[in-house]
Amino acid sequence: ETGVTQSPTHLIKTRGQQVTLRCSSQSGHNTVSWYQQALGQGPQFIFQYYREEENGRGNFPPRFSGLQFPNYSSELNVNALELDDSALYLCASSLGRADYGYTFGSGTRLTVV
Amino acid sequence: TQLLEQSPQFLSIQEGENLTVYCNSSSVFSSLQWYRQEPGEGPVLLVTVVTGGEVKKLKRLTFQFGDARKDSSLHITAAQPGDTGLYLCAGAPTRGKLIFGQGTELSVKP
Numbered sequence: 001e002t003g004v005t006q007s008p009t010h011l012i013k014t015r016g017q018q019v020t021l022r023c024s025s026q027s028g029h030n031t032v033s034w035y036q037q038a039l040g041q042g043p044q045f046i047f048q049y050y051r052e053e054e055n056g057r058g059n060f061p062p063r064f065s066g067l068q069f070p071n072y073s074s075e076l077n078v079n080a081l082e083l084d085d086s087a088l089y090l091c092a093s094s095l096g097r098a099d100y101g102y103t104f105g106s107g108t109r110l111t112v113v
Numbered sequence: 114t115q116l117l118e119q120s121p122q123f124l125s126i127q128e129g130e131n132l133t134v135y136c137n138s139s140s141v142f143s144s145l146q147w148y149r150q151e152p153g154e155g156p157v158l159l160v161t162v163v164t165g166g167e168v169k170k171l172k173r174l175t176f177q178f179g180d181a182r183k184d185s186s187l188h189i190t191a192a193q194p195g196d197t198g199l200y201l202c203a204g205a206p207t208r209g210k211l212i213f214g215q216g217t218e219l220s221v222k223p
Contacts, residue, residue, distance in 0.1 A: 033211070042213035106154050106155050
């Protein structure tokens with residue numbers, strides 16, 4: 001059973017650029033959630049995808065967008081990067097409800113300069 | 114907005130000591146989960162508690178869910194340096210997505 005894989009592991013971008021982060025969910029999981037985690041803080045919910053549809057969104061602007069593909073893998077896109085977007089971006093997969101617990105990837109460390 | 118407050122935020126103890134981390138909210142959750150995160154890695158699920166008053170043990174770690182399903186605690190007995198990490202509680206609202214507390218940074222010194 002493979003876990004959650006995220007790519008790339010590290011990324012440096014310039015303010016104003018666009019970035020795409022990728023996530024392969026754990027085998028058998030049909031739900032993908034994306035979180036942003038600042039250093040020393042808890043993860044903040046960005047959005048969730050279930051069966052290729054957005055299934056809930058946190059308090060993030062529209063320049064944060066995503067996709068889920070038929071194989072349940074997912075992308076997080078961020079446009080017009082700002083310095084405050086620098087964070088660890090975590091992808092988590094699950095089988096439906098949050099009650100069952102999430103399996104997280106190791107994250108993508110994004111630095112915006 | 115549902116919030117989870119963790120305390121303490123930072124904890125530095127000697128090997129062999131006991132400690133308790135608290136996770137509180139004014140909201141009811143259908144379940145509460147505890148995760149442990151090491152630097153450069155994603156959070157790893159330790160336990161899920163579902164029933165009010167439930168107690169679960171995982172070796173030296175004891176997890177409790179409050180009777181009203183609004184709070185939880187994590188107790189570690191005889192802490193070891195390998196327990197060092199960021200401990201996160203996360204709540205699953207009745208309708209909604211998993212939300213996290215701000216975390217407790219634990220450092221256990223040999």
